[in-house]
Amino acid sequence: MVLVLLRALLTLSAMTNAEAALLERLQRDEPAAWRQLLERHGPALVAYARRICGDAAQAEELVQDAIVAIHGGIDRFEGRCSVKSWLYRAVHNRAIDALRRQRRFVDVDEAREDADWADRFDGGAWRAAPPPWCGSLDQRIDAKRALAVVERALPRLPTQHREVLWLKEVEGLDAVEICDALGISPANLRMCLHRARRALQQAVALELGSAAAEALTNLEA
Amino acid sequence: MSPRCAAILAQVDAFLDHERGALERLRFAAHLALCPPCDRYVRQLQEARRLLRLAATPSESDLAAARRLAVAHARPREAKG
Structure with missing residues (x-):
């Protein structure tokens, strides 16, 4: 019970009401909700990916892969972080993997x-x-x-x-x-x-x- | 210049992000007013951040890519529905 309450509190603190409503629609797999999500965050995600990997085509692929993964795991998302963080994390993970594979990841010295x-x-x-x-x-x-x-x-x-x-x-x-x-x-x-x-x-x-x-x-x- | 410059500049992020109290911000600002090198350095930090933001608008290619993603991702389920 305590865990359930704690989880609910964490969810409330991490997400706005609008985000929670959007999440519900995404979990119902409403196409319009996915379109809304991508129209709202897509340009910034692509720009972010491009700045990290340095290539426009690869940036689009990375965001595409991230969205597919998010779509596959949407039922498991509990709202413990904001939708924005969740999207950036998905892109970040894929961008870092790609840079490491291509030996282009530059570590901080x-x-x-x-x-x-x-x-x-x-x-x-x-x-x-x-x-x-x-x-x-x-x-x-x-x-x-x-x-x-x-x-x-x-x-x-x-x-x-x-x-x-x-x-x-x-x-x-x-x-x-x-x-x-x-x-x-x-x-x-x-x-x-x-x-x-x-x-x-x-x-x-x-x-x-x-x-x-x-x-x-x-x-x- | 003063022997406190390095120590003062270690706190620069709190100053830039408005994280410290009024008194500490005043102390920081007072040091900048008396120390031209620190003042120039902090102005350059602020300018570098401004340039980054100025250059941050998504490009036409970013916008086009995002539109393609939005359309591609919604289309199959719209067809089903």
């Missing part, structure tokens, strides 16, 4: 990243100020230029950094949803996010150095 960061300080103070960026901060850059910078910066990052940044900064998932989607603990997420933001700053800094300023100027031409 925590020791090296932390050592590189520590090298920037001496006794807790900056050895040298971070170099300024060209074409940004002072002159706000637009979406087209941002896309060019991010397209080059993201692939420099380890797989998990890209995932955490995408789910947190772009999709706006909360910490619980990200932990559910990626299967990591809150403490691990905090460290991952900290390192990922640091790495993103570094990767964008490389893009917005003097060479990147020239590329941005060419984009304008």
Whole structure:
């Protein structure tokens, strides 16, 4: 009895009423409900998969496989996490498997990243100020230029950094949803996010150095 | 610059995510006001996040793929029904 109540509480806390209603319709296998689910979350899932695997065709396949698996297991879904986390987790698992099979999974080298960061300080103070960026901060850059910078910066990052940044900064998932989607603990997420933001700053800094300023100027031409 | 920069920046996520109390946020902001390197670094972190969001709109190909998936997944059961 206690377990049943606990499960019901967990379900209530993880899902909104609208999600619970949608889940019921999915479990009844209503085509319109599946269409609604994919119309609502499909574009973001494909964009996420593309950022992780780096290939549009493969991204579509990964999301397709994830949806088929979700459809097969819909009766077993108890709503212990949000529908969004559940969808991202299905895509994440398949994307990671595919990257590992293709030997394209890039692991985080925590020791090296932390050592590189520590090298920037001496006794807790900056050895040298971070170099300024060209074409940004002072002159706000637009979406087209941002896309060019991010397209080059993201692939420099380890797989998990890209995932955490995408789910947190772009999709706006909360910490619980990200932990559910990626299967990591809150403490691990905090460290991952900290390192990922640091790495993103570094990767964008490389893009917005003097060479990147020239590329941005060419984009304008 | 101060010997506290590294320790202050270890807390940057709480500052960016508005997780700390007003007093701690004030302390963080006060350090940034007095420390140009930390201020520049935090601005660059914020700018990198902004660029990521700016570039995040699903592309035409993402939207087309999602439409194909939605249609393909609903079609067989609609035919049955």
